[in-house]
Amino acid sequence: MKMKSLLFAAAMVFGSSFSAVAAEKDVVNTAVEAGKFKTLATALEAAGLVTSLKGAGPFTVFAPTDEAFAKLPAGTVESLLKPENKQKLTEILTYHVVAGKVMAKDVAGIDEAKSVNGKMIDIDVDGSTVKVNDAAVTSADIAASNGVIHVIDKVIMPPEG
Numbered sequence: 001m002k003m004k005s006l007l008f009a010a011a012m013v014f015g016s017s018f019s020a021v022a023a024e025k026d027v028v029n030t031a032v033e034a035g036k037f038k039t040l041a042t043a044l045e046a047a048g049l050v051t052s053l054k055g056a057g058p059f060t061v062f063a064p065t066d067e068a069f070a071k072l073p074a075g076t077v078e079s080l081l082k083p084e085n086k087q088k089l090t091e092i093l094t095y096h097v098v099a100g101k102v103m104a105k106d107v108a109g110i111d112e113a114k115s116v117n118g119k120m121i122d123i124d125v126d127g128s129t130v131k132v133n134d135a136a137v138t139s140a141d142i143a144a145s146n147g148v149i150h151v152i153d154k155v156i157m158p159p160e161g
Helices: 002-014 027-034 038-047 066-070 076-080 083-094
Strands: 059-064 097-099 112-114 120-126 129-132 135-144 147-152
Touching (some): 027 059, 038 059, 038 083
Parallel strands (some): 059 147
Antiparallel strands (some): 129 135, 135 147
16 A cells, blocks of 8 residues: 555656657756756766766766755855865765666655665655655656656765765
8 A cells, every 4th residue: 555655656746747859868968958957067077977977878867956056055066166076076976876767656665776876865755755865856757868867956965984
């Protein structure tokens, strides 16, 4: 019974909000063309991850919006974009990516996913809300040629250690 309600909740929250046009572009181009991921695109470039995320994949990207990055303490983004902080930036960004294509319907029955940087991301479905760590998924199943994007309202930070 719980599984059915989780599936129903995930379907209600996520739906199928992708277009054929988006599916022709990789996750990077899809995000850039959406217009609300400028900070993410800049960070991916600074970390040297654009080429990797344009690769075959598939990738699941939990993409923080520009507003999500703006919620970080003042100066954080600017500091992370400095060349001397490339490793930390890379750790944060790769924490937002899961190898494989995890669609909204797939979240029922799982409570965590392994990020590309090797650390686990908590997944919680509560009624009509889906969270990855403490970030809410605000839009899901945005199709790309090499994966899928789920939009989140906060930048998630990998656990230390």
